[in-house]
Amino acid sequence: MTDQPFDARHAEFERYELRESPPYVFAADRREFVQLLGAGLVILVAAKPAAGQRRGNAPARREESLSQRFHLGEDGVITVLTSKVEVGQGARTQITQAASEELNLPTERIRVIMADTEQCPDDGGTAGSRTTPSTVPRVRSAAATARDVLIRLAAEHLGVERTEIKFEDGVFRAASGKDASLAQLAADPNLQSRFASQTWRDGVEVTPVNEWRVLGASVPHVRGRDTVTGRVLYPSDIVRPGMLYGKVLRPPSYGATLTSIDLAPAQAMPNVIVVRDGEFIGCAAPTTWEANQARTALAQHAQWDRPRHPSSANLFEHLKETSEPSRDGGRDGRTWGDSASTLARLEKKLSTAYTVAYIQHAPMEPRAAVAEWTEGKLTVWTGTQQPSRVHSELCQSFRLPQDRVRVIVPDTGGGFGGKHTGEVAVEAARLARSAHRPVRLQWTREEEFTWAYFRPAGLIEVQAGVDANGAIAAWDFTNYNSGGSAIDTPYQTAAGRTRFIAANSPLRQGSYRALASTANTFARESAMDELAALAQVDPLEFRLQHLEEGRLKNVLRAAAQKFDWARRRSNRRATRGVGLACGTEKGSYVAACVEVEVNDDAIRVLQVCQAYECGAIQNPANLRAQVEGCIIMGLGGALYEAIEFEDGQISNASFSEYRTPRMSDVPELDIVLLDRKDLPSVGAGETPIIAVAPAIANAIDHAVGVRSRSMPLRLS
Amino acid sequence: MPRKFVLQINGSERTTTTDDDRPLLDVLREDFQLTGAKYGCGEGACGACTVLVGGQPTRSCITRVADAEGQSIQTIEGLATEGRLHAVQQAFLDHQAMQCGYCVPGHIMTAVAFTQQNPGASREQIVAAMSEHLCRCCNYPNLLAAVTSAVARP
Structure with a gap:
């Protein structure tokens, strides 16, 4: 391992992403159907979905003009357009910084419009930590090109050579003292045509890292003031004239099918509209209160057939029994040397299994959408990380050509990989179509916990051993169901095999912050401590012996030094212990040292010291917040969170039953950010979560000699 | 009815x-x-x-x-009067106690009452009161810093 920039081939680009059809495909109503046939659009409709199937993270690589990316307003404010969304990770501020840096304008004169499918160029969905390495460079290149166009136009206005122009704070000055403002240029009709005809390419000269003024600085949240005054309008806050509030009837359990229903009692309620369209049954009313009552009436008069469904009590047996080695063995598989025969002759070896429960993103804002039909055109405001995909789901569900659907994503109350789908948008649109009025639909917390999707559960089997010199001679690592992210070991091993094997997941599963790298890092880093014990070597020393010089080793040393590892590991105090773990994913590097206290059955994390490196740092304060947020969110998966289910129902579908981290759970945090100005910046919203759980597991073993091999960690 | x-x-x-x-x-x-x-x-x-x-x-x-x-x-x-933020809102802004921001209004309302009723509250008291709120972005360090500074300067 060397200090090479991130190689995108090693990223699992959301391969574990849900790839499903939209939740419903509605029959076109008769009038629309005739219109479609009459207009000869049926072929168009059939041909279009190919574009809709484009993977959410792969933006269309077409030439892009400046006018698709920027608007210069007559108030001298430059609007930047991007399909990225803001879900709390800081993309709005970061893109503002990128444009501000290259346009040489203060951040107050940059406005960012995000994720409006009718206005914004397609930068792909917001996932895979791709905004930093992919979108920010695009915005910077475009902004640098735009600045050049503006300076040339200003030179024409002032009748001087462009090299004479100094552009600062929104004013272009000639050496003579004459000047022109951005607002003046905005009024020049030539500007639009220049922006429209000017394309740009990646690789335009941008500000070098050592000359950054805005990037690299802790620019505060650009919507901070609106956030603290409650003025930010989230998807669930959007109001349209005459809007109704919707509810959808849900089955009582997974896979249940409706055998009969009496709609009449709900239809008889004043102001209530009831919609039934195939599998879809819902209602809308002037208030959520009335819509809720109507849904209750629908549920009381519905009969269902409920099929059997596996229980979380036998989850891991189920995953192993239903696994299909033939289906996925090759894709994430890697074999080097002959680990099986090496293992057979080794004396110091282990054969263990680690488990990871289903958990949920549980963003503070449950899924929400507002849908409005105007003359056959559908506009939906919704919280999603994949606006282009939701656009495509709406086109398919309602058999609409692409230009009849517009998706707008207001800044959204949390995502964490959990909002890649468009169910709520489709449902709101279906209700609105029958109601002939806009409809807002927000899922309840119970619906979110039940009908959204989950981080995959997983079973990971490890067989490994060390030779007489304490070197890892064999490493065999198999992940069932949870995914292939970070499945490769960064450690030098003489022989080995890594595999990801798909299984039949009883729950709907999909992306979650850092994907399966949390599960794979948990198993690998736990096993590394178990091997270090067999080799009778300190866990830090054991890792350093098996790592090449490079970025991972650097963060491991940085965390250990800050934590004072050597002293604290050798001076164990009663009931307390220290542990460490490290890993890499999506091109960034993390190492964590933790101290825990174990009393009876209670695990208390006292301190987490984490070092993190993601190339050149673009916003130190936001980076720190992301790293801290990842660590604390990671405590949830490490210590508390597990989705339980039985008879096709989630048993803990509420915040009072599903324990997530609170302020009182926060340990002492020591964050070391390594700023590598010589390396490209990569995204930092995911990887800082992956080392937390194994470091805690290793500390528990150090404290009380108990090796916990499950997430969440259990002492017995 | x-x-x-x-x-x-x-x-x-x-x-x-x-x-x-x-x-x-x-x-x-x-x-x-x-x-x-x-x-x-x-x-x-x-x-x-x-x-x-x-x-x-x-x-x-x-x-x-x-x-x-x-x-x-x-x-x-x-809370804000004539464009002037309440001291607690200002503290949340100063300490960047927000990521997605969805939980922030709720946090602020509890902090407003808490700082009025508990001037000079200890860290433990603040943590106990604010732990009744969830932030799934887990921006708790900044939230704690904001409420701590609001308690110190109500």
């Missing part, structure tokens, strides 16, 4: 016609477009819906509108 309510919201009288049992949160958000208070759980467990009723932090998602009648109701929209 629906009836007329006169509510005291952010210092003004507001009227609506609705059922006694309807959640105060829905009335604020749907009848008066006061959308700063958020729906998060519907069971009073997460704190996103918190407003002040009679000066006390109250989970509006589990409070009947009838129970708020006749008391002063304060929401995030009523």
Whole structure:
């Protein structure tokens, strides 16, 4: 391992992403159907979905003009357009910084419009930590090109050579003292045509890292003031004239099918509209209160057939029994040397299994959408990380050509990989179509916990051993169901095999912050401590012996030094212990040292010291917040969170039953950010979560000699 | 049966016609477009819906509108006066106590009452009070810093 920039081939680009059809495909109503046939659009409709199937993270690589990316307003404010969304990770501020840096304008004169499918160029969905390495460079290149166009136009206005122009704070000055403002240029009709005809390419000269003024600085949240005054309008806050509030009837359990229903009692309620369209049954009313009552009436008069469904009590047996080695063995598989025969002759070896429960993103804002039909055109405001995909789901569900659907994503109350789908948008649109009025639909917390999707559960089997010199001679690592992210070991091993094997997941599963790298890092880093014990070597020393010089080793040393590892590991105090773990994913590097206290059955994390490196740092304060947020969110998966289910129902579908981290759970945090100005910046919203759980597991073993091999960690 | 309510919201009288049992949160958000208070759980467990009723932090998602009648109701929209942020809002801004921001209005309303009632509160007291709120971005270090500074300078 060397200090090479991130190689995108090693990223699992959301391969574990849900790839499903939209939740419903509605029959076109008769009038629309005739219109479609009459207009000869049926072929168009059939041909279009190919574009809709484009993977959410792969933006269309077409030439892009400046006018698709920027608007210069007559108030001298430059609007930047991007399909990225803001879900709390800081993309709005970061893109503002990128444009501000290259346009040489203060951040107050940059406005960012995000994720409006009718206005914004397609930068792909917001996932895979791709905004930093992919979108920010695009915005910077475009902004640098735009600045050049503006300076040339200003030179024409002032009748001087462009090299004479100094552009600062929104004013272009000639050496003579004459000047022109951005607002003046905005009024020049030539500007639009220049922006429209000017394309740009990646690789335009941008500000070098050592000359950054805005990037690299802790620019505060650009919507901070609106956030603290409650003025930010989230998807669930959007109001349209005459809007109704919707509810959808849900089955009582997974896979249940409706055998009969009496709609009449709900239809008889004043102001209530009831919609039934195939599998879809819902209602809308002037208030959520009335819509809720109507849904209750629908549920009381519905009969269902409920099929059997596996229980979380036998989850891991189920995953192993239903696994299909033939289906996925090759894709994430890697074999080097002959680990099986090496293992057979080794004396110091282990054969263990680690488990990871289903958990949920549980963003503070449950899924929400507002849908409005105007003359056959559908506009939906919704919280999603994949606006282009939701656009495509709406086109398919309602058999609409692409230009009849517009998706707008207001800044959204949390995502964490959990909002890649468009169910709520489709449902709101279906209700609105029958109601002939806009409809807002927000899922309840119970619906979110039940009908959204989950981080995959997983079973990971490890067989490994060390030779007489304490070197890892064999490493065999198999992940069932949870995914292939970070499945490769960064450690030098003489022989080995890594595999990801798909299984039949009883729950709907999909992306979650850092994907399966949390599960794979948990198993690998736990096993590394178990091997270090067999080799009778300190866990830090054991890792350093098996790592090449490079970025991972650097963060491991940085965390250990800050934590004072050597002293604290050798001076164990009663009931307390220290542990460490490290890993890499999506091109960034993390190492964590933790101290825990174990009393009876209670695990208390006292301190987490984490070092993190993601190339050149673009916003130190936001980076720190992301790293801290990842660590604390990671405590949830490490210590508390597990989705339980039985008879096709989630048993803990509420915040009072599903324990997530609170302020009182926060340990002492020591964050070391390594700023590598010589390396490209990569995204930092995911990887800082992956080392937390194994470091805690290793500390528990150090404290009380108990090796916990499950997430969440259990002492017995 | 629906009836007329006169509510005291952010210092003004507001009227609506609705059922006694309807959640105060829905009335604020749907009848008066006061959308700063958020729906998060519907069971009073997460704190996103918190407003002040009679000066006390109250989970509006589990409070009947009838129970708020006749008391002063304060929401995030009523905190800043003439464009000047309340000291707690300013502290949240100064300490960047926000990521997605959805939980922030609820946190702020609890912190407003807490700082008034507990000047000079200890770290333990602050943590205990604020741990009644959830932030799934887990921006707790900044939230703690904000409330700590608001307690020090109410």
